[in-house]
Amino acid sequence: MKDGSYWVGALQAGRISYGELYQEIANRVAKHNPQLNALVTWDLAGSLAQQETTPDLLQRPFAGLPIPLKMLGQNKKGWLNTNGSRLMAEVRARKTDHFVSRMEAIGLIPLGQTNSPEFGFKNITDPELYGPTKNAWDHSRTPGGSSGGAASVVASGMFPMAAASDGGGSIRIPASYSGLIGLKPSRGQMPVGPSNWRGWQGAAVNFFLTVSIRDTQKLFRLMKGTESAAPYQVPAVRPIEKKRLRIAVITESPVGTPVSEEARAAVVEAGTFLTSMGHDVTEVAWPIDGAALIRSYYLMNGAETAGMFADLAQELGNVDESLLEASTRALWRFGEQLSAADYVRSLHLWDQASAQMESFHEKYDLLLTPTTAQVAPKLTRPWASEATLERLTHISELSLEEAQEAIWAMFADSLAMTPFTPLANLTGQPAISLPTHLTKAGLPLGVQLIASRGQEELLLQVGALFEAAGLFHLPEAYR
DSSP, rough: OSSHHHHHHHHTTTOHHHHHHHHHHHHEEEEHHHHHHOEOOOOOOHHHHHTTTTGGGGTTTTTEEEEETTTTTOOOOHHHHEEGGGGTTOOSSOOHHOOOOOOOTTTEEEEEEEEEOGGGGSSSSTTTOOOOHHHHHHOOOOOOOOHHHHHHHTTTTTTSSSEEESHHHTHHHHHHHOOOEEEOTTTSSSSOOSSSSSSSTTTTTTEEEOOOOHHHHHHHHHHHHTTTTTOHHHHHHOOOOOSSSSSEEOSSSSSSSOOOOHHHHHHHHHHHHHTTTTOEEEEEOOSOOHHHHHHHHHHHHHHHHHHHHHHHHHHSOOOGGGSSSSSHHHHHHHHHOHHHHHHHHHHHHHHHHHHHHHHHHHHHEEEEESSSSSOOOTTTTTTSSHHHHHHTGGGGGGGGGHHHHHHHHHHHHHHHHSSSSSSHHHHTTTTEEEEEEEOSSSSSEEEEEEEEOOOOOHHHHHHHHHHHOOOOOGGGGGO
């Protein structure tokens, strides 16, 4: 399979030159991107220049493999830093993020930036600045979000891997909708700073979308590790070395929303396979209060958004609200109504959930769930109702309790699509979406595995079992 490791081997063995590889990628971009709208910037000349001025590139682990960054939280000095917002359409990064610097140190060459929703608040990718990205499997559907552009460039075969990020499922949701592997590492596992150290209080983590376990494992091992100044650090843990794992299974939504029969079937298939491999698979109930946890997540979003716009007002001189999308304006104004006590209580709830999940993992090594409750929705499906959006325009006039309900209503439909992913972000656990299921209509759906903090290698070990058994349903470009 022509994954990233394949192209690295070809470069190092001299079977292909940089010029030939870059031309091949350029041809794929020209073929697919006009239909998908996945790549929103493209710097072929700059990337070639970086390759030409890095003399030891072939000796680095990724040997100069080109890769796109996400247009959200992955800054490279001098490149656009729009965050998918019309407000920041001309803003450029003043510094290169440590995550991007680490990518370059291991031999990856940034080449362009992928589409993302405004400030990453949605689980679909449809920013007013760039327009919607389409799913490579079905152009009438979304690839999800917020790493939707990253998913489409990989699923279409434009790039064998893409940088992505995950603050509530933004790697795993597009992976499920696009037949890809999506690992969300533990909180504190990946490089952070110097522009942003906390990333939604550690809920948001940078990593990649890939098509092979070997690429995912190689990226994880080479990228992990963060700065001593980073506020979150992964605890030292021993890798779990068991031939017989204890795997808990949950197919019910943690917030009581419907789960499609196809999503349930995906989990049943995965559980049956794991049982056949000698593991103990047991159906259990949720050990946490999912609805309370999600409400605390939205509260954090609001508070962080208010803080972000306070910073942007200083940086830009003023914030023109007319350039912001309705969901962003609503979160901003909701956040301004919150007290410090509200925010602290929400984070305390995360800590309690983290402790509950650590106790859970004393009994079970892994938790298996659907990644998404349904297949990728149609592009024509509204993200929120017109009535909800109209109410949001008056959110500053509402009481705090009314504003909270308005925010809950704003996210209600999208949460019903993807209720399983936010938990790992709030508890700091690693989670992975594996492309193990095709629906009767031929659309991909992933299953999610969650482990205790620091146990990414266990997730990769189990992922390798599915891959070796030929149970991955990858995009056509990789079959």
